[in-house]
Amino acid sequence: MTAYELDRFLEEDLGEDDDSNGIVPEVKAFGKIICKEDGILAGAQEACQVFGHLGLKTKKLIDDGSKVKKGDVLIEVGGNAADMLRGERLSLNILGRMSGIATLTAECVSLAGDVRIAATRKTTPGLRKLEKKAVKLGGGDTHRYDLSSAVMIKDNHIAIMGIERAISEAKMVASFTKKIEIEVESLEDAEKAAKLGADIIMFDNMAPDVIKEGVMRVNKINPKVITEASGGITIHNLADYSKTGVDVISLGALTRDAKWLDISMDITI
Incomplete structure (x- = not known):
């Protein structure tokens, strides 16, 4: 400090x-x-x-x-x-x-097996640096520290711009060093995002069986896409999500429920 x-x-x-x-x-x-x-x-x-x-x-x-x-x-x-x-x-x-x-x-982390466990930006204002550090010390991934760390296209971006325009604008504006991540709420949007070249596809608030199907679909389109599950995940249902095939599980619970x-x-x- x-x-x-x-x-x-x-x-x-x-x-x-x-x-x-x-x-x-x-x-x-x-x-x-x-x-x-x-x-x-x-x-x-x-x-x-x-x-x-x-x-x-x-x-x-x-x-x-x-x-x-x-x-x-x-x-x-x-x-x-x-x-x-x-x-x-x-x-x-x-x-x-x-x-x-x-x-x-x-x-x-112990429940997730080979799946990476990550934090979110749901941190206490003014204490993010300390809370993210604690996640790292516990064996987790810090995810984004702030909005500048990566391009995150969320549901409200899509509501305003649509998937195609949001990804297109991100590719034009963002540095080549930044990954483009998009939050999807349907398998159709996941496939669309994979075809449009998103680097990371986050399955948001979706059931484990649906996410498992989504991972298979996007991997067929682009096996290099990083897949992430988030939304409503806690230590109690984490094991189910770890079996979906995603690369990352992000949990607001790491800071919210600790x-x-x-x-x-x-x-x-």
């Missing part, structure tokens, strides 16, 4: 008159950040940045992306007691949120 981001996050949590920590004496303290349930660790680097920004020393005992168990000590912190308390909640929030996303992502990992901090002097 940048110094600006750290200042902004700390300002949000501390406010203008932090009497809670203002009453704490100027003494040295020692802190341990402890995991209270099994999962995948993410956000340790950022947590250390928070404490470092406050002038505290940290020792990261477990690396991001590693499996952790209940009772594991993740980070040790040393320095001024009041500053340690000032950074405690922000650090734990980052760790809990990112580790929760990484843990859910890892579970989805339960925070339970992580706490114990401080002694």
Whole structure:
């Protein structure tokens, strides 16, 4: 994180008159950040940045992306007691949120077999960088970071322009380095998109058996097309979608449904 981001996050949590920590004496303290349930660790680097920004020393005992168990000590912190308390909640929030996303992502990856698991742009405003990083640490694919990463032709583009014009315009405007992805809701549109030269075809909100038929159809037209399933997919039905033959499954659930990992901090002097 940048110094600006750290200042902004700390300002949000501390406010203008932090009497809670203002009453704490100027003494040295020692802190341990402890995991209270099994999962995948993410956000340790950022947590250390928070404490470092406050002038505290940290020792990261477990690396991001590693499996952790209940009772594991993740980070040790040393320095001024009041500053340690000032950074405690922000650090734990980052760790809990990112580790929760990484843990859910890892579970989805294990269910998907050879199919790539990807995130979406359904992220918390201002936190996309951290949430996408957590997906990557959990073994997932970050997909697009923003609208500039690729050309995504969605249902509303098609409603306004039609498939033919949308793909034609994208080919004229976009750099040759950008892939063109189109979201389809019928097998006929999938075939049309494949014939028009889309690089990626996303089957949106379609049943697994329909997607399986769609993958076979577009692969006959262009076997180099990347196929993706998205829409209404969760950890509970993921296994069914992984059997459709798609190359990628993207889930808003990775960030929307992730339960925070339970992580706490114990401080002694």
